[in-house]
């Protein structure tokens with residue numbers, strides 16, 4: 001069981017998508033995943049694979065860069081996918097309804113540093129990094145709620 005933050009190498013986009021499907025299967029309403037990493041690091045690629053794996057009716061999963069938020073109906077209830085890169089003011093997080101969504105929906109948040117004091121207390125954090133190899137990414141996995149340690153059991157095998 002991973003009892004501490006851990007690290008994975010994701011040598012292809014397909015591996016990242018497979019990990020996303022595995023994590024998606026663990027999620028329940030009220031779970032928040034914070035997706036960090038620079039431009040092109042793979043945050044949206046991960047989110048798209050996760051969302052598509054939970055959709056009951058397949059539909060496009062566009063990047064929410066300009067809309068800030070996209071909301072989906074999934075087999076696990078409402079899922080909010082948010083990209084806060086273009087947030088103009090932290091209060092916009094409240095106006096978007098995100099703070100309430102943290103309590104009741106599954107939320108995937110890109111650029112979570114923009115949340116400031118409004119960041120949820122409990123979350124799974126996934127931090128992606130580019131590597132010298134074009135198709136490979138490094139991923140740091142950490143969490144605030146110890147419950148995640150048990151839920152992530154066996155996850156490292158995905159990248160094996």
Ligand SMILES: Nc1ncnc2c1ncn2[C@@H]1O[C@H](COP(=O)(O)OP(=O)(O)OP(=O)(O)O)[C@@H](O)[C@H]1O
Pocket residue numbers: 010011012013014016037038039040041042043044045046063065085134135136137
């Ligand atoms: N191992 C990998 N994991 C994830 N994506 C990868 C990997 N290798 C290559 N890629 C490619 O890198 C790109 C990542 O783009 P993506 O839009 O997901 O980045 P992002 O982190 O969301 O950036 P932005 O903040 O600009 O939206 C995709 O084209 C994806 O196919």
